[in-house]
Amino acid sequence: MRQHAPQIEIAGNATAVAERAAARVVARLRDRHAVTLGFATGATMRPVYARLVAATRGGDVSFRAVSSFNLDEYVGVAPQSPGSFHAYMQEHLFGHVDMEAGRARIPDGMAGDIAAEAARYEALIAAAGGIDLLLLGIGANGHVGFNEPGSDFESRTREIRLDEATRLANARNFSYPASVPERAITMGIATILEARSILLIATGPEKAAAVAAAIDGPIAPPCPASALRLHDNVHILCDEAAAAALANRPHNNNRRTA
Ligand code: GLP
Numbered sequence: 653m654r655q656h657a658p659q660i661e662i663a664g665n666a667t668a669v670a671e672r673a674a675a676r677v678v679a680r681l682r683d684r685h686a687v688t689l690g691f692a693t694g695a696t697m698r699p700v701y702a703r704l705v706a707a708t709r710g711g712d713v714s715f716r717a718v719s720s721f722n723l724d725e726y727v728g729v730a731p732q733s734p735g736s737f738h739a740y741m742q743e744h745l746f747g748h749v750d751m752e753a754g755r756a757r758i759p760d761g762m763a764g765d766i767a768a769e770a771a772r773y774e775a776l777i778a779a780a781g782g783i784d785l786l787l788l789g790i791g792a793n794g795h796v797g798f799n800e801p802g803s804d805f806e807s808r809t810r811e812i813r814l815d816e817a818t819r820l821a822n823a824r825n826f827s828y829p830a831s832v833p834e835r836a837i838t839m840g841i842a843t844i845l846e847a848r849s850i851l852l853i854a855t856g857p858e859k860a861a862a863v864a865a866a867i868d869g870p871i872a873p874p875c876p877a878s879a880l881r882l883h884d885n886v887h888i889l890c891d892e893a894a895a896a897a898l899a900n901r902p903h904n905n906n907r908r909t910a
Pocket of ligand 1: 692693694695696697723724788789790791792796797798818822
């Protein structure tokens with residue numbers, strides 16, 4: 653597959669990153685209302701969603717014609733459970749914007765047959781005509797969605813065993829570390845690469861090594877986010893701390909700083 657240079661944009665801090673990320677989503681929604689978005693969860697996305705909620709309340713934007721697909725969900729965690737990504741999305745976005753019920757999709761981690769649920773999810777994305785803009789975070793180990801290191805670049809939506817480091821990083825959302833789920837259902841790398849455009853955001857020093865590996869390291873499964881260099885429409889938005897280990901600060905035409 654051909655390699656591409658992602659557009660890299662560096663903002664001063666996490667607040668500036670969230671503002672710019674939200675502005676890009678708002679611009680897309682204004683440009684074309686019937687849009688299919690892909691959503692990520694995690695702490696990085698919270699301030700982005702807060703700005704989208706504020707923009708909706710302020711009447712700047714509407715989610716009425718938006719369809720969405722979340723990247724992932726824990727297996728065996730009920731949607732009502734506070735640690736689930738269903739609960740996260742309800743709390744941070746869906747509960748506050750004018751999205752039509754039924755158009756916001758998240759994989760069902762309670763499905764009896766996760767392989768069947770994964771196939772159903774892939775079919776739903778295809779039936780929606782694919783994802784126009786996919787928001788991505790990045791794990792400190794380079795994961796995207798829950799595609800842990802070693803994930804095949806041809807992978808589709810599937811069940812995956814979470815790395816211990818990931819379970820530890822996400823333990824804050826569960827009452828005690830041992831209750832963090834061991835498995836998740838996630839869009840695959842190939843599913844992610846089919847999105848027409850991708851916006852990855854990374855903030856904080858704990859993401860610096862993963863961002864550098866994704867951009868400067870080999871394009872290979874040990875760093876799942878490196879697969880994004882096989883896509884021709886990826887925008888990476890980092891704060892200074894997350895960009896600190898980059899070999900080349902944005903100077904050339906594809907990389908810009910501000
Ligand atoms: C989580 C999610 C990802 C997210 C990443 C980073 O576990 N599965 O979608 O992008 O890890 O999360 P955070 O923003 O909390 O660092």
